[in-house]
Amino acid sequence: MPELPEVEVVRRGLQHWVAGRTVAHAEVLHPRAIRRHLPGAEEFAARLKGRTIGSAERRGKYLWLPLDSPDAVLAHLGMSGQLLVTEPGSAPERHLRIRLSFTDGGPELRFVDQRTFGHVLVAPMTARLPRWVPEPIAHIAADPFEPVFDDEQFAIDLRRRRTEIKRALLDQSLISGVGNIYADEALWRARLHGTRSTATLTRPKIAELLAAAREVMTEALDEGGTSFDSLYVNVNGESGYFERSLAVYGRRDQPCRRCGAPIVRESFMNRSSYSCPRCQPRPRAPRKG
Template identity: 55%
Template sequence: MPELPEAEVVRRGLARWFAGRSISHATVLDPRSLRRHDGGAPAFTAELTGRRVLAAVRRGKFLWFPLAPENGDIPRRALVAHLGMSGQLLMQSSHLAEPKHLKVRLLLGEGAASPEPDPADLPDELRFVDQRIFGGMHIADLVPTADGGPGGDGAPLPLLPAPASHIARDVLDPLWTAGGFHGALTRLPSGRGRTTGIKRVILDQGVVSGVGNIYADEALWEARLHYDKPAAGLRRPQSEALLEALIEVMQRALDEGGTSFDALYVNVNGESGYFARSLQAYGREGQPCRRCQRAMVREPFMGRSSYRCPHCQRRPRLQSSHSKKV
């Protein structure tokens, strides 16, 4: 599933090619991709037709595109896209053959935020492709952010879609501080046990967004933390090391265009990322740790896998309930 770097690579492409343009027409080829939109395909098409896209914004893995209001006031609605496990947002020319698993097609007018020298070279369609149909598109109300800060990366407005109002800021958000991050990890919401492991916490999009299984393993390896170390027991230097590791891992992945293990994740031009070649932990079972040369191990975790070095990331003495089960 795409994580923060993959979503940010897509956002940057859409900020260049999609933001600032008008939507001439919307065509829905598979209504299942609009299951979150009230009114279905007719309402979706009617609301988008003739609207101008103001920006491409992201919080965590959540992407949205504020729509210019008719009265020139601040935007009240936004087109929302979630990539799910296999969703792709492709900027393509209408004369190109339609890709397999095409679900929604938006025909675009002129007015790109960063046009090429020749406007005729601009791709004139945004195509939402989704093989497994876990992702989708819908239009949602924009609501104020709880802290008054920008809703996400890509626009300064303190607004975000209502369905994303529960999503925390991601680790690349400049509003995070070391103290704020430490507090978010160690002062868990009521109902969360003090033995909840750190990986389970950083995967919680309500605590910190954008982190998935791959980058969690990478950052925990960088910070030398076992995935099951209780988050509530982290010392300040440990949480600061983890924040630095998350930021570093995400930035490295962005520099290489994201992580790709198959053809399902691509950027808006249909190209895959290369960060998989630089992974330090994820998928390296049996291979030597790049620090101590011990063999990396893979262990079951929440129906998936965790990869770690048994020497650099030693199991905590006080095991969480998850550890005891596995």
């Protein structure tokens, strides 16, 4: 499940393999992959043909490739999306959705997505100074690694929300890039239960949580970098980091790395939350004031 660190690994691969190259042809093999590109597959291909990719950019979990036009190629990997750099004409992957070929005859860029929660579109850029971002994601907040991210403003906005801390961490309009896995890991590092009301958090605790989120995602990125295969732009959710370094996610009944208490799994929004019942006690009066 790609979150910020995994998407950043992909961005770096795209920067290396496709920046500066000119699109020869775009082929859409599954309409769902471009469902947010409202003009449809033919227009999608026409907007890309002959355009040169400038660089690879990212905000939170979104990736984009600015073109030598007012547009960018915008992508979200969803649950299972992959952007792969492959030899031209190699056998199609089982869930191949979109294929871009280039005028230099070099490696293709392929969007492969089993569960089809991911998508790709071509959209104009718009100003969200100091950055320019694709118009469809103008509502997404900065991620905590962007220089423009304002820690003080985040604390103010967070305390203003009338919700629980984990819900707030997953709200991409408040802070982007954090998903279910790193939310749980950051909360464990900060010794906070996900159902704590945002309004009860002190400034120092918010700062500690933010630092924990940055720390765990930095460590994940470092490990993702080591397992990165240079021939592919590859998200591999099962490799290295996930096996070795997670403290709570997916570790039900296994001992807490701090105190030894068995990690518990709780249901949360039709999915899972993992936490240590001793390090992260559930608040007595959830959602109060």
